[in-house]
Amino acid sequence: MAPDRYTPREIERRWQEVWAEEKTWEVPNEGVDPARSSYVLEMLPYPSGEPHVGHLKNYSVGDAVAHFRRRNGQTVLHPMGYDAFGLPAENHAIKTGEHPRASTEKSIAEFQRQFRDWGISIDWSREFATCEPEYYRWTQWIFLALYERGLAYRKEAAVNWCPNDATVLANEQVIDGRCERCGHEVEVRQLEQWFLRITDYADRLLDDLSEIRWPEHVKAMQRNWIGRSEGAEVAFRCESLGVEYPVFTTRPDTLFGAMFFVLAPEHPDVEQIAAGTGQEDAVRAYVAGAMAESAEERGDVEKPKTGVFLGRTVTNPVNGEELPMYVADYVLMEYGTGAIMAVPGHDARDFAFAQAFDLPITRGGGGGEELPYTGDGSIVNSHPDFDGLQNRDALEKIVAWLDREGRGHATVSYRLRDWLISRQRYWGCPIPVVYCSRECGAVPVPIADLPVVLPDVEDYAPRGRAPLAAAQDWVRTTCPRCGAEGRRETDTMDTFVDSSWYFLRYCDARNDAAAWDPAVLARWMPVDQYIGGVEHAILHLMYARFFCKALSDIGLMDVQEPFSALFTQGMITRDGAKMSKSKGNVVSPREIVERLGADTARTYILFIGPPDSDVDWSDSGAEGVHRFLARLWRGGVEVAALPAEEAPITPEGPDLVLLRAAHRAMEKVTGDMGRFAFNTAISAVMELVNEGWRLRDEAGPWARRFAFAAAASLVFPFAPHVGAEVFELLTGRRVWEEEWPEADPALLETDTFELVCQINGKVRDRVAARADASREELEALCREAPNVRAHLGGGAVVK
RNA sequence: GCGGCGGUGGUGGAACGGUAUACACGAUGGACUCAAAAUCCAUUGCCCGUGAGGGCUUGCGGGUUCGAAUCCCGCCCGCCGCACCA
Numbered sequence: 001m002a003p004d005r006y007t008p009r010e011i012e013r014r015w016q017e018v019w020a021e022e023k024t025w026e027v028p029n030e031g032v033d034p035a036r037s038s039y040v041l042e043m044l045p046y047p048s049g050e051p052h053v054g055h056l057k058n059y060s061v062g063d064a065v066a067h068f069r070r071r072n073g074q075t076v077l078h079p080m081g082y083d084a085f086g087l088p089a090e091n092h093a094i095k096t097g098e099h100p101r102a103s104t105e106k107s108i109a110e111f112q113r114q115f116r117d118w119g120i121s122i123d124w125s126r127e128f129a130t131c132e133p134e135y136y137r138w139t140q141w142i143f144l145a146l147y148e149r150g151l152a153y154r155k156e157a158a159v160n161w162c163p164n165d166a167t168v169l170a171n172e173q174v175i176d177g178r179c180e181r182c183g184h185e186v187e188v189r190q191l192e193q194w195f196l197r198i199t200d201y202a203d204r205l206l207d208d209l210s211e212i213r214w215p216e217h218v219k220a221m222q223r224n225w226i227g228r229s230e231g232a233e234v235a236f237r238c239e240s241l242g243v244e245y246p247v248f249t250t251r252p253d254t255l256f257g258a259m260f261f262v263l264a265p266e267h268p269d270v271e272q273i274a275a276g277t278g279q280e281d282a283v284r285a286y287v288a289g290a291m292a293e294s295a296e297e298r299g300d301v302e303k304p305k306t307g308v309f310l311g312r313t314v315t316n317p318v319n320g321e322e323l324p325m326y327v328a329d330y331v332l333m334e335y336g337t338g339a340i341m342a343v344p345g346h347d348a349r350d351f352a353f354a355q356a357f358d359l360p361i362t363r364g365g366g367g368g369e370e371l372p373y374t375g376d377g378s379i380v381n382s383h384p385d386f387d388g389l390q391n392r393d394a395l396e397k398i399v400a401w402l403d404r405e406g407r408g409h410a411t412v413s414y415r416l417r418d419w420l421i422s423r424q425r426y427w428g429c430p431i432p433v434v435y436c437s438r439e440c441g442a443v444p445v446p447i448a449d450l451p452v453v454l455p456d457v458e459d460y461a462p463r464g465r466a467p468l469a470a471a472q473d474w475v476r477t478t479c480p481r482c483g484a485e486g487r488r489e490t491d492t493m494d495t496f497v498d499s500s501w502y503f504l505r506y507c508d509a510r511n512d513a514a515a516w517d518p519a520v521l522a523r524w525m526p527v528d529q530y531i532g533g534v535e536h537a538i539l540h541l542m543y544a545r546f547f548c549k550a551l552s553d554i555g556l557m558d559v560q561e562p563f564s565a566l567f568t569q570g571m572i573t574r575d576g577a578k579m580s581k582s583k584g585n586v587v588s589p590r591e592i593v594e595r596l597g598a599d600t601a602r603t604y605i606l607f608i609g610p611p612d613s614d615v616d617w618s619d620s621g622a623e624g625v626h627r628f629l630a631r632l633w634r635g636g637v638e639v640a641a642l643p644a645e646e647a648p649i650t651p652e653g654p655d656l657v658l659l660r661a662a663h664r665a666m667e668k669v670t671g672d673m674g675r676f677a678f679n680t681a682i683s684a685v686m687e688l689v690n691e692g693w694r695l696r697d698e699a700g701p702w703a704r705r706f707a708f709a710a711a712a713s714l715v716f717p718f719a720p721h722v723g724a725e726v727f728e729l730l731t732g733r734r735v736w737e738e739e740w741p742e743a744d745p746a747l748l749e750t751d752t753f754e755l756v757c758q759i760n761g762k763v764r765d766r767v768a769a770r771a772d773a774s775r776e777e778l779e780a781l782c783r784e785a786p787n788v789r790a791h792l793g794g795g796a797v798v799k
Numbered sequence: 800g801c802g803g804c805g806g807u808g809g810u811g812g813a814a815c816g817g818u819a820u821a822c823a824c825g826a827u828g829g830a831c832u833c834a835a836a837a838u839c840c841a842u843u844g845c846c847c848g849u850g851a852g853g854g855c856u857u858g859c860g861g862g863u864u865c866g867a868a869u870c871c872c873g874c875c876c877g878c879c880g881c882a883c884c885a
Contacts, residue, residue: 330883683822
């Protein structure tokens with residue numbers, strides 16, 4: 001009856017139907033024991049076109065984890081959704097006129113279909129897309145909660161602007177100073193925008209990294225991004241204007257070495273400072289030139305230093321020296337105060353500027369002959385109170401002195417900026433705010449009126465203003481506060497806002513009275529294992545952490561860190577290069593699944609190498625895995641045809657060899673699962689199947705049945721269909737209802753082993769020895785080995 | 800420049816103080832076949848040797864150890880993130 005050929009398509013369809021009909025992977029919110037529950041989550045996909053191999057890898061990893069935890073007695077929440085607002089769908093709409101909703105829905109249907117074809121164990125009852133009003137209603141609600149707390153605010157700021165696409169771009173869409181979409185150089189524009197106050201959380205985002213099990217390189221990137229610097233703010237007074245200009249410095253110990261003073265071209269006071277000095281024209285020309293520079297030019301470290309004298313001086317508060325003021329584009333308005341004290345003796349950039357402008361350079365301490373010296377050392381050329389001190393000690397004393405004199409104080413500066421969430425785009429979540437035509441200003445939409453539904457428009461292309469502005473009937477409304485005429489905010493939110501809380505919604509996805517019930521949330525959160533690509537190391541993962549902290553502060557939940565453990569998967573390349581349509585080296589998961597089956601595709605992708613490293617796809621490698629699964633299946637079918645046999649009381653001979661091989665595999669796979677070593681776990685199952693195959697004529701039916709059932713059970717997290725099929729053939733039971741197999745320690749030992757004889761670390765011979773032999777017996781055995789005798793001069797230490 | 804990661808056969812990789820190269824791919828030879836596919840068997844780190852056997856080998860140079868791919872020090876090379884951040 002059984003076909004003699006492994007036919008994954010039939011096997012896979014059969015099990016998928018069982019899982020769909022029985023809703024096998026759905027978990028209830030009631031009766032969940034938090035101690036025995038586990039939230040396993042892969043980053044939600046952005047539905048565009050159809051899934052690629054990166055998705056296949058992501059969900060293969062996550063599914064292996066989910067299955068392993070279930071079979072170890074955990075109730076596993078493993079949901080799925082779609083990050084469905086975003087630019088690609090909108091670009092597609094601009095090009096074709098097809099509504100982003102239509103193309104997104106099509107793509108979602110394709111993702112759903114393929115996830116089912118892959119046999120991923122998803123709780124479909126919690127599925128949603130972030131572009132549905134039932135979801136973004138709560139995104140708006142969260143925005144209002146943040147607004148109420150002062151964590152969302154509006155201000156004018158410099159933003160990235162692409163003149164070609166006539167739109168603002170997110171930071172992440174600016175690659176090396178150029179627009180990701182059209183390659184045009186990005187300009188900076190001043191616009192009024194909505195921000196979220198993530199900088200309030202800089203220290204907590206930094207400190208709490210120590211509490212989560214994340215890869216070191218991701219933590220390092222986040223630390224880097226937050227960029228905390230301890231230092232001091234010091235006030236430099238311009239006597240001729242009677243104005244104080246504070247600077248931030250991490251090296252107040254070098255204050256005595258300050259030789260000049262520099263402001264950023266964007267500094268609001270620059271023109272005013274130059275006024276009446278004769279430098280006005282030169283300054284105006286320089287500032288205009290600096291503003292016209294692209295981000296790419298401006299950021300070039302190699303570029304020679306430029307600047308213009310401002311015609312005035314400031315007083316160095318520590319020694320009363322007058323320092324000339326300059327405007328120069330190497331000073332950034334966004335960091336610190338937009339002004340610096342320049343210490344050419346101990347800062348490479350100030351040194352380069354001083355050289356270009358022929359300014360004096362003095363030594364403040366430390367180092368050899370060569371300047372600039374940026375290391376530590378003892379202070380010279382300062383004040384008698386500080387000279388001779390180690391600079392780190394002097395630093396504290398100088399800051400204390402500044403503080404007493406009211407000239408400065410210790411402070412901390414961050415690289416992290418507040419999160420700009422306004423987007424002049426159509427396909428996103430509307431910002432629920434109305435601008436009153438009278439006195440009320442920006443007024444939040446009342447919660448009862450949510451959602452503010454995204455209206456349809458005809459023209460999606462940005463023309464220097466948000467496409468939503470064209471929906472005039474929608475824009476025109478009344479002020480919720482005073483009833484006067486009002487206009488809706490026409491910008492939409494950054495899609496990273498949508499994905500900053502989706503993992504919370506999964507916990508209580510069908511709740512239409514609230515974003516979530518805090519009691520239900522507490523049963524699942526935090527996510528026990530999060531899995532995704534390293535490309536989200538900063539943005540998404542930082543925003544989600546910020547959201548949890550802010551929402552917990554507001555009292556809406558009580559979880560400081562959303563993702564207790566993180567696993568970042570590596571990329572799959574082809575011929576050593578990133579897959580791309582233009583290179584023509586794209587591997588289509590659909591094609592692989594159709595040709596070789598989902599089990600092969602999933603198992604191969606995990607077998608190819610450690611899942612956190614980048615690996616190269618090879619078709620012949622995938623075929624090798626297919627051969628392995630086919631052999632498992634054929635072996636299972638063969639054994640299933642044999643009469644069932646009682647387990648022998650004491651297995652021996654080939655039966656014992658096979659039994660031990662099975663227990664060794666259980667031991668190895670179990671250990672590997674916990675550390676994401678799926679590649680070696682799979683190779684351990686391969687060894688077991690090879691052994692079963694090798695001994696198919698020698699071992700008895702019972703041992704063979706045991707070995708193949710064990711292999712099916714162990715391979716199930718990677719290849720669920722063939723695992724379930726073979727296990728059922730051999731045992732009549734459903735493998736996912738079985739506990740994870742546990743190795744019997746007694747069967748991991750053998751009674752003889754190969755004793756390796758080393759002399760001075762070199763292997764000289766191998767002899768068979770009994771496991772229970774004494775140390776003396778082993779040493780004697782070694783001494784007798786022919787090769788040992790040949791090499792042994794004096795006494796040897798034998799293990 | 801700062802931070803992180805890595806360098807092992809023809810290839811992907813395994814081992815992470817104790818038999819280096821598991822598992823797989825590829826290659827070569829063979830079986831089955833009219834033939835092919837599929838399947839199966841054998842060999843496969845490099846060098847010397849007909850052979851038994853010997854020597855060498857984890858980017859380079861040192862060190863610790865009875866023993867180092869693994870630990871320590873110094874280099875070289877590659878990848879990733881950040882970067883005129885004061």
